[in-house]
Amino acid sequence: MSLLALREVSKRFGGVNALSGVSFAVEPGEILGIIGPNGAGKTTLLNCISGVARLDAGDISWKEQSIKDVAPYRRAHLGIGRTFQIVRPFPSMTVRENTAMGVLFGRPHSRLQPAAAMKAADEVLELVGLVEKREYPVLRLTVPDRKRLELARALAMRPQLLLLDEVMAGLNHVEVEQALSMVRRIRENGVTIVLIEHVMKVIIGVCSRAIVLNFGRTLAEGPPEEVLKDRRVIEAYLGERYAKDHESPPRPGEGHDGP
């Protein structure tokens, strides 16, 4: 049984087809990578899954049940957690309070009262490496730390499916390595992950499968190494001419230094 399944999902913004007929399934325990050039519809896809955006056509199901018309907060209760590419912390709260919000409102069976939620938040902050900064106001955090906090808040919800929108963008090599081992640890705890990433090292490093989006359509799907060698994928990223000129091209994208 798939955890999540999308069937012919379409979303338009005015005259722009952000997504046209995207279908795929997410199996329990996998890490699925979603890549594609800017404007390919990756974030729109996550918005549709988390319920922030409504579908124009198609269907999304969670454990075989359609969640197309389910409100975002109900999807959170079902076990879908997400981060935002442009982080959205609650600015007047401390790091700890922000994280505790995930515990307070996430999965119903793990709900706690505020005081207990603060303690539970500490465990999550330990995992993402923010525990020393738990009393900081959010505005004092650096950008990488804010991304960690975004992840901590989503993890605190105890999700079954975690949607990560470019959590590793802007991190240096060491930080990416740390983040990768963190993602693996989260998966080992039984959380299924769908991640959007531009850093190819991440896709090859942790994903068991990758989907390439271009202009709102699925361009390729399969094991990351194969997908990244696909001629159509290289064309989409680097242009037709580049693909023609290079018979055996290097890996596209920022992380051309390989895994």
Added chain:
Amino acid sequence: MIAREQRLPRWVRRAVIAVAALGLLYVILGPLTSLDPAQQAGLPLLTDKLWFRIATTVAMFVVMAAGWNIIGGLTGYASFGNIAFFGLGAYAVGVLVSNQRWPFVAALIAAPIIAGLFGLLMGVALLRLRGHYFAVATLGVGVAVGEVVNNVPSLGASTGLFLPIVRSDLLFFYLMLGAALLAVIVTWVILRSRFGYGLLAIRENEEAAAVIGVNTTFYKVAAFCLAAALTGLAGGIFAQWNSFVNQENVFPISANVQMILMAVIGGTGTVLGPVAGAVVLELIIQTLAGGGTNAVYSQIGLGLLLMGCVIFIPRGVIDFFGGRSRLSLGYLRQTLRETSA
């Protein structure tokens, strides 16, 4: 903003608590000394009758400002129509007491319920709007409800409703004070509960709140209902205190602005901010008030005060208590930078 550590030395905290306790004791017991029996017994006259009117009015505005704070301060939805709840509460008591011959106590229980139910309807319809749209829509409803009530014959139309006079300054003072305490306690409880954290999350980022599992629609409507019920309670007490209800005195748009002003000056989103704001501002208004040009000047003064507060002390005067910040040039420069971003 919640549960931030206190940095004041312990003796200062103790002194502040002692002074506050004494002040509260005086506010509660002082009025008793103005009773005729107390005077005859030779007790000192601590309080005069005018003081009652002012203190009762202050308490009334504490309720309204604290009510506004729940929706405007905690949830971040600046309502400009809360006066509709006050008016509905007042009219509920007016109609039930003068037309239906209900006892005042029963009518007073009905007032917040009726106002709360109207808050529910209004919330479901309007809380999907944000920012200016919500402000303007609520203002429209606030004005419209007054106009409608003013034209319904069974509600006394433009003549208004007369209630049997109850001569007891003391009773209304204690009722208003009780309502004010209730409003403060409700805010305090909310801020320490899961519900309160949900409201703050909505204020800070509604979409993020929804995806972590906050039922935003329910929370917003519930906050609006609570604000409406508290404001309606104040209106209900006012109706009997004033023993006369008409559009002009229970649907004044100026009071609508005043309650917002009080919450903003005192400090939105806090427990005691609206109280501080209501006390300070109402005392200023009572001092400046009067006929003719004085009234005009006081209106201009209030406008300038609001501008100054929004720009320079966006967190309200309450920010200077509890040791979080100190009023200094550096503070003003800092807030100016924050507010002009």
